Amino acid sequence: MKFRLPISSLPHDPNPHRPTTSHALHSRHIPSLLLRSPHLPERTIRLTHPEYNWELHGFPVDEGPGVIKHGGKIFVTFSASGTDAMYCVGLLYADEDADLLSASSWTKLPYPVFQSSKETGQYGLGHNSFTKSDDDSEDLIIYHGRQEERYLVEEDYQPLYDAGRNASVGKIYWDKDGMPDFSVPAMGIVRKEEGLKVTAEIIVE
DSSP, X not given: OEEEOOOOOOTTSSSOOEEEEEEEOBTTXXXXXXXXXXXXXXXXXXXXXXXXXXXXXXXXXXXEEEEEEETTEEEEEEEESOSSTTOEEXXXXXXXXXXXXXXXXXXXXXXXXXXXXXXXXXXXXXXXXEEEOTTSOSEEEEEEEESSOOOTTSTTOOGGGOOOOEEEXXXXXXXXXXXXXXXXXXXXXXXXXXXXXOOOOOOOO
């Protein structure tokens, strides 16, 4: 049995390469991220497969590619692990002029670039996409996450049947080397006016 998640395209040429997730529900096959040529459909490479602990929690998963181009590089994000509070976002990148259908052109970071935050109460971030601000001046990440910290090891919890994931948007920062910084997920929107009130104590010496 096989299924595919939505396909993304690399914004690189009129017939863009398409990174997609190939799933096969079999013990010998795990969800991996593939890149397919628009000109040669039979030419497909595997961009990444689950190999680090943060990709192997609960289920070995690399899925849901998102693509953004900046500063002469193409970046592909992907979501990893089971969809509980350990679900997170990884990153691959390549020079835009490289042979994108050569696995050696791609670099995979060995750590997640966007993940749960106890401080802001956002958990299990993933399956993101990218867009621009209204004035086209800022790059934005759109992602879903939970507001409850729960894990697959809990006997009564199966995240795939938990509909409590909400879409959020965040600003992408770019460092001096041209790499994206997704920072930490923002706190949820405050719906009650009293939640907007701030109390501060100012001491003047």
